[in-house]
Each structure stands twice: as structure tokens, then as C-alpha cells.
Amino acid sequence: MSDIQVTLGQTSLGPRKIVIDPVTRVEGHGKVTIRLNEAGEVEQARFHIVEFRGFERFIQGRMYWEVPVIVQRLCGICPVSHHLCAAKAMDIVAGVDRVTPTADKMRRLMHYGQVLQSNALNFFHLASPDLLLGFEAPVAQRNIIGVIEAFPEVGKWAIFIRKFGQQVIAATGGRRIHPRLCVPGGVNQNLSVESRDTLRGDVDQIIEWCCEALELHKRFVHSHEALHEAFASFPSNYMSLVGADGAMELYDGTLRAVAADGAMIFEGVRPDQYRDYMVEEVRPWTYMKFPHIRSLGREDGWYRVGPLAQINCCAFIGTPIAEAARKEFMAAGRGGLVHATLAYHWARVISMIHCAETVKQLLFDDDLQGTDLVVTGDRRPEGVAIIEAPRGTLLHHYQVDEHDQVTMANLIVSTTNNNEAMNRSVTKVAIDDLTGHEITEGLLNHIEVAIRAYDPCLSCATHALGDMPLIVTLEDAEGAVIATRVKE
């Protein structure tokens, strides 16, 4: 496990704190603080996310069968992930350990369609300007329009892979927005033959476009190998769901955690065992929790989740094109794990391929037209479920009383799992790029590139107009502002 260390020294300048306040939202705000030591060198950096914890209280008192619908209010990017994770937890509460094949496959189809379209948004809209145009390209050009000008086909892939994923969600959930597929113990509907045939007609094109996106991205990787390996990077632990056979598994399975050297930390951990293996630490300077692996302790037990972790943790991918891509990806680790932070994007495209292949497999499974949709069982007081959301491991834990009302909710979202890792990446960038006490455009740019790899969710479902500036503040040791820079 590497840790980022800097040498302490003395300077007449004294400690300095650089604050980057990238976004302000209704429920709080995120900002980056870079703390300098007495020598004026970077000591540490923190990516603050003022996470509004009220949502868990909002769920309390709700009837348990309402929760899979209500939790979609949590996130505007991945409401489907919360819908499915809550449904899995409420299956347990409903006394159901195994839903019907039709219910299981309908949920999987929705989930893989969701992960596909969410990863596509990240890769094409957020990452591709940095990767395809270069980090140092002018800001005015480094955006999705600049990408489309340089690579016209990328815009087509972006929009229509997204739209395909939305079509899968609409076909499974009844509607594109606010889908209502799941109920505790099963699903509301099967897949119509008409929807199936429409999606079948498009899925091969989607797989092909995902593969073309991978080839385009690999050209960036191979032409910038040193940058790709070193930028904002460090060895770390990783955690994700895997299947019983070790395969990549995004919908169900058990938790596996591996150390930076590839050694197994734990595996086969069921969702209801999470508190035996993980600790959710609270720190005074942020509302976000810092989960870590119990056996490794606070200092060494942090880990990364998301596409990079999903590939580092699994033994193989169960779809052929993605598996071939995984093998090529792992070769970059020279026999070990891949630790490059920018490799999140590479892994994300492989995940897109896997999702598209899985969607295709499901579309040719007749169970999707089955009519056995819901099973029942004996009510239980508690349910825990885990799913691999687009940004990584997502956990929902509920307790329900005898009146069917939720009395406790605990959610560990992907961004929370990546909390410490994002701090480390920002610290690495600051160490590499900060010179003097000026927040340069280049430093800002690189910090944003690092954060984009994780694509943090800031309890994002609220987007009131007028609250999105990038504010950069330079403060002295007493907190007095030396300089402020605002990026609208």
C-alpha cells in the first residue's frame, strides 16, 4: 500500500491552504482543499463532498414496498441502480431469497442497460475531451463539441448508446423516467415481444460502437503510456461484487476485496455480513463517511470501487468480447493489478462492452417473456443488498417494523466508497503540478481530470438554476483569502 508523503520543512511563507470550490448545490457543495506544509509543499489534499444525509431519514417511516420507487429520487444519473438495490433489499424483508427467473432476468436487463448508458455518458461526455483532445488542449475546445469536430463518429456513438440504454430501461420499467419495474419479491411486468425484437435489432450495432470506442481509447493509452500510468495514480486495495465462479458480476454475487499486490483480502462476503468486514468511519471535516476494510484498519483499509475495481477483482468476464478486452487490459499491469487512475476510463469502456453483450444474451432468453413474476415469503425485520452501480459498489440496508414501516436506512454509495481514493488522486496531482502558491489553469485542469475518472455523485438529483460555479480560493494560515478564482 503506497501512501503519499511529503517532506516537511520551514519557510517564511508559513502554511498555506488552497481551496477549490468546484460546485455548490442545494444539498451542499464539493470543494478541493490543498494544504501546504511550512515549506510550502503539498502536505495533503481533500476532496470535500458535503453529502446531505437527510435522505436516509426521509426513507424512515415509509412502507417498505414503497422504498424501491422512492429511492430513485436520490440520484438523477443512476436512479435505476437505487431502484434495483432497494428492491433486492426488500426481497429479503419480504422473505424472498430467490425471485423467479423472469424477475431476475428482467432486473438484470434493466441494470445492464442502465450501467451501459451511464458509463457511456461518463466516457463520451466527460472523459473523451481530455483523452481524445489532450489534457492541455484549450478549454474552449476541450469539450464534447470539440470531440465531435475531431471525431465525428464519437458524437453518434455517445448519443445512441445512451438512447439504447434508455430504451432498455423503458422496455423493462414501463417508462424511460421513473421506471417502476420492481416490487419486493419480483417485478411488475415481463418484456413484450415487440420491445424484445426492437432491442434485438439494435444491439449488435451498439456492441460494435462500444468496440470502436475501445479501439479509439486504446490509441490514446498506447500513445501516452507514461502519462496514463502515472497521472493521479497509486497502488490501492479494490472491492467489488463477483459471481460464485469469480466472474465479473454487476447485479448480484458476493463481495471480494483484493490488495494492491493482488492478494485476496476477503471473498464470498454476503451483503448481510458487510459490517463484519467493513467499518464506516466519520471524520469531523466532512459529512461523508470513510468506509474501510475492518481487518486492515483505518490507515490501510481504504479501497477503490467502480469499473477499475470490477476488473481488478474478477477472475474473468463471462462475455467473449469483453473478456478478450479484459486480458489485454490486465497485461498493462505486467502480471499484477492495474493501478492507473486513468485506467478507470479504459475499464469503463470494457464494462460498456460487457453490458451490451449481456443485454444481447438476455434478449435471446425466453424467460423474459415468462409470466411468473412475484413470489412471497415470511416477513423479516431486516434486509441488506449490494449492487455494482455504474460508479461502483452500492449498498442498501433497511430495518422494517411490524407495521411494515422502515425504521432504519443505511446507504453506502459508490462515491462514498471512493472517498479516500479521490483524496489521494487529488493529492497526487497537487504534488506533481503545484508550483509556488498560484492556482494555475493547468493545476485546476488536472484536478478536474483526476476527479472525472471517479465521476463522483454529489447527491445529484437537485439541480436548481444558478449554483454551478467553480470557485478557487487561496487562503493563508489564518484563513485569510489571498486570491479567488471563479470558473462559471
Add this chain to the structure above:
Amino acid sequence: MTPESVATAPMQTRTLGPPRSCDQPRVLVLGYGNPGRQDDGLGPAVAERMEALRWPHVTAYDNYQLNIEDAVEVAEHDVIWFVDASRTGPAPFTIEAIAPAATLEFTSHLVRPEAILAMARQYYGRAPHAFLMGVRGYEFEFVEALTPAATDNLRLAVEMLEKRLRAIHRPEPT
């Protein structure tokens, strides 16, 4: 429109959208925000009310936030009304004409309306006239209802929008 049709059709020469009716401008009202966060639901509420009118030249839908695929819908219309809640500024609402402008954010949880217009223009070769309406909201807690003051602003915003859209509406030929 399917991905296959996109794959084979040359860009910028594709026929977009449904057949136009007597050259009537096609209007899209796109409301966004989270109805589970009190007044942040103003955008979806406006879209819902405009959709309820069922005017043939008006399409209305809502979402939690804007997404890149909205560029397709945007490109298929002549006039776009993006409707969002506003935390600051005058009540009951503000209206601003907006133009295509691409930006790069640090999170995918933000896509601006100007960026959607830029994608529509870049990809389809046309950018419709567009307005951003900010309806003033006041409370943004985890409550699935608008505040009374925001409800008043919603009513005034819908009245104004109805008036504007009625002005460009022409009856179907008989």
C-alpha cells in the same frame, strides 16, 4: 429513430422528427429537476402542465437532469423551452434566450442546456431558438410537494408559457 438508421444515414441530412403540420413551429418544453426535493420539482411541474394541454405542436417531458441524448429531441423541434427551478433571482420567473455553448464539467451529473444546443447544432446542423426559464423556488428539502409560494410562481409561469405558445399555434387545416 434507431441506431441502425443513424449508422447508415449521413449526418446532417437525416429527416428529423414527425411530419410537420402546416409549417407550424414545433415546440419542446423540457422541464428538469427533482420532484422529491420540494421546489426543485418546478421544472417537471411546468412540463407536466404543458403536456396536459395536448397541443399538437408542443412536446413536453421532464427528467431529473439534462442528458446528452436530449440533443436528439432538441434537434427535432424549432423552439425549445428549458425549464428549471431557480434558487435566486426575481419571482415569479426569469426568461433568458440562450445559445449553443459547449462546456466541460468535472462530473457527469451536470449537463447544461447550452451544451445540449451545441450538440444539436454540431450533430444535426441546426440549433433551434431556445429559452431558459428559471422559476423561482424557495425550499429544497426532501419533500414531494412544492411550497405555496413556488406553486404561485408555477401558475404564473404556466400562464405565460401558454400565452406564448398559443400565439404561435395555428389551427390544423380542415
